Amino acid sequence: MSIETGAPAQIEVVGLRKVFPLSGGGEFAALDDISLKINKGEIYGIIGMSGAGKSTLIRCMNRLETPTDGKILIDGQDVLTMNQKQLNMMRRKMSMIFQQFNLQMQKTVGRNVRYPLEIAGVPKHKANQRVKELLKIVGLEAKEDAYPAQLSGGQKQRVAIARALASNPEVLLCDEATSALDPMTTQSILALLQDINKRLGITVVIITHEMAVIRQVCTRVAILDGGKIAEEGTVDEVFVHTRSAAGKRLFGIIADQENSSDEKLTIPALRIVFDDENAQKPIIATLIRELGVDVNILAADVKRIGEKSYGQMLIAMPEDLESRKKTMDYLKEQGLTVKEVYPQ
Amino acid sequence: MNAAEIFQLIWVAFLETLYMTIPASLIAYVLGLPLGVLLVITRKDGIKPVPTFNTVLGAVVNLLRSIPFVILLAMLFPVTRIVMGTAIGTKSVIFPLVISAFPYVARMVESSLIDVDRGIIEAAQSMGSTTWQIVYKVLLPEAMPSLINGAAICVTTILAYTAMASTAGGGGLGSLAIIKGLNLRKYDIMYVASIVLVILVQLITVSGTKLTRRLDHRIR
Numbered sequence: 378m379s380i381e382t383g384a385p386a387q388i389e390v391v392g393l394r395k396v397f398p399l400s401g402g403g404e405f406a407a408l409d410d411i412s413l414k415i416n417k418g419e420i421y422g423i424i425g426m427s428g429a430g431k432s433t434l435i436r437c438m439n440r441l442e443t444p445t446d447g448k449i450l451i452d453g454q455d456v457l458t459m460n461q462k463q464l465n466m467m468r469r470k471m472s473m474i475f476q477q478f479n480l481q482m483q484k485t486v487g488r489n490v491r492y493p494l495e496i497a498g499v500p501k502h503k504a505n506q507r508v509k510e511l512l513k514i515v516g517l518e519a520k521e522d523a524y525p526a527q528l529s530g531g532q533k534q535r536v537a538i539a540r541a542l543a544s545n546p547e548v549l550l551c552d553e554a555t556s557a558l559d560p561m562t563t564q565s566i567l568a569l570l571q572d573i574n575k576r577l578g579i580t581v582v583i584i585t586h587e588m589a590v591i592r593q594v595c596t597r598v599a600i601l602d603g604g605k606i607a608e609e610g611t612v613d614e615v616f617v618h619t620r621s622a623a624g625k626r627l628f629g630i631i632a633d634q635e636n637s638s639d640e641k642l643t644i645p646a647l648r649i650v651f652d653d654e655n656a657q658k659p660i661i662a663t664l665i666r667e668l669g670v671d672v673n674i675l676a677a678d679v680k681r682i683g684e685k686s687y688g689q690m691l692i693a694m695p696e697d698l699e700s701r702k703k704t705m706d707y708l709k710e711q712g713l714t715v716k717e718v719y720p721q
Numbered sequence: 722m723n724a725a726e727i728f729q730l731i732w733v734a735f736l737e738t739l740y741m742t743i744p745a746s747l748i749a750y751v752l753g754l755p756l757g758v759l760l761v762i763t764r765k766d767g768i769k770p771v772p773t774f775n776t777v778l779g780a781v782v783n784l785l786r787s788i789p790f791v792i793l794l795a796m797l798f799p800v801t802r803i804v805m806g807t808a809i810g811t812k813s814v815i816f817p818l819v820i821s822a823f824p825y826v827a828r829m830v831e832s833s834l835i836d837v838d839r840g841i842i843e844a845a846q847s848m849g850s851t852t853w854q855i856v857y858k859v860l861l862p863e864a865m866p867s868l869i870n871g872a873a874i875c876v877t878t879i880l881a882y883t884a885m886a887s888t889a890g891g892g893g894l895g896s897l898a899i900i901k902g903l904n905l906r907k908y909d910i911m912y913v914a915s916i917v918l919v920i921l922v923q924l925i926t927v928s929g930t931k932l933t934r935r936l937d938h939r940i941r
Contacts, residue, residue, distance in 0.1 A: 439847055441843055441846060441847060461851075464849075465849035465850070465851065466849065467849075468846075468847055468848060468849035469848065469849040472847070472848065473844070473847040473848075475840060475843075475844060477838075477840050479838070479840040479841050479843065479844035480841070480844075481841055481859060481862065481863055482838075482841075482863065482938060482939045483862050483863050483865060483866070483936075483937070483938050483939070484862065484938075492845070492848065492858065493848045493849075495858065496848065496849065496850050496851070496854045496858065497849075524938040525938075526938055526939050526940065537844075540848075544848065544849075550847075
């Protein structure tokens with residue numbers, strides 16, 4: 378696992394384990410020796426299938442869940458050795474938003490957002506003023522007196538975000554924050570999170586099972602599988618050069634297609650993986666024109682990740698060895714990843 | 722006996738009923754509300770888990786709740802005499818009423834608070850709330866409609882208990898119906914007293930339901 382050095386760590390997890398006793402005796406390790414470092418000011422994604430332990434991991438960070446073993450350092454301070462008072466102070470610097478929003482249903486939007494200020498003892502007039510500022514950030518100034526039941530899912534999550542920002546946190550933990558929202562709303566919430574990260578410099582940790590979420594906003598990502606980190610790195614890196622099986626399973630369309638097209642393969646083929654730079658070049662055209670190779674495209678797919686495109690293409694493997702070699706050499710020269718794949 | 726006389730009897734008994742029900746309900750809540758809160762927060766999965774304490778408290782509450790009021794009333798005579806100065810009369814009944822009702826209130830409060838969405842409590846914890854802040858700023862406000870509904874049920878139960886006050890020489894509509902009405906075979910008094918009781922119960926129930934609905938902002 379690559380842990381970058383240089384940027385100061387906001388959150389450092391070292392050898393974290395969380396074991397649940399099983400009812401029939403024995404135990405289940407929800408988290409098994411997890412180590413990772415989240416830098417100040419980045420948007421860090423943790424992705425995994427349900428049951429991979431990602432929720433447990435993020436809940437350990439603010440000790441909603443007590444780990445069995447290991448260390449969690451927030452700004453260098455170990456969360457696990459804190460007493461309740463220190464923990465409460467730390468939690469005010471590390472807010473959380475949830476899949477089900479978890480707003481108080483009997484309080485107005487304004488009072489929900491004011492809650493963190495109330496418990497911190499902020500004077501009323503100051504708190505009220507801050508509530509208005511916060512609601513403005515999330516674009517809900519008009520809803521201060523509404524009750525959560527009158528809002529849409531996306532609006533509720535915006536209120537939850539405003540509430541999370543009230544205490545001027547350094548970290549925002551997002552536990553499946555967009556999973557209960559439709560794709561359009563997900564986009565707008567992600568854009569808001571990105572905006573908050575940029576404007577306020579808040580470190581954001583996102584837990585999700587949707588690759589699209591990671592692709593859209595995260596700088597780095599860890600793939601969690603069976604309580605272990607299967608893979609970690611920058612989003613570009615992990616997405617283009619997926620190594621782990623868990624990563625391939627999660628990467629939606631490309632990985633799916635990779636697998637399914639491999640399964641359907643009846644003849645030997647070449648898989649070409651390209652990224653932004655060479656996606657712009659007319660590689661196949663050049664291949665046909667200049668090398669005189671017949672190209673038979675079996676499958677192709679292009680994905681946009683943020684500002685960049687990534688894709689893969691399956692072409693039938695040229696039958697004579699010479700043109701096969703020529704083709705592969707040429708593609709490699711162009712900086713593409715080429716792999717021979719055979720029918721299974 | 723003419724209508725005016727019946728009205729006079731009913732009116733006095735009505736006041737006596739209120740005189741027993743209102744203070745008994747208030748004191749039962751003063752004791753039962755914190756107890757209900759304790760029953761919820763000290764659970765194994767509560768915000769301040771003390772499982773052993775919770776089990777013991779639960780057992781005591783159940784024990785008190787399982788003694789029928791009439792028996793408790795008799796059993797408590799000596800204690801009532803010490804606490805209230807006398808064991809006989811309308812006022813003295815308030816004490817056994819409280820003893821009988823507060824465990825009931827505690828359970829009622831418990832069931833209201835237990836229904837508060839776990840996620841909302843977790844959100845409050847994640848924001849660095851103290852236990853006390855979660856109780857009075859999250860648990861109680863979120864459970865308010867349900868607490869009001871429970872209070873209406875508790876008050877009607879206490880009201881029903883007051884009907885047994887005659888056992889300890891107490892007054893009220895129940896005593897009137899039994900002693901003057903049933904025992905002296907003045908059935909008109911019995912019926913009128915009963916009807917007034919029914920109306921009273923209806924009034925409490927209906928206003929409880931209405932208030933619950935008006936306070937609940939989940940549906941709208």
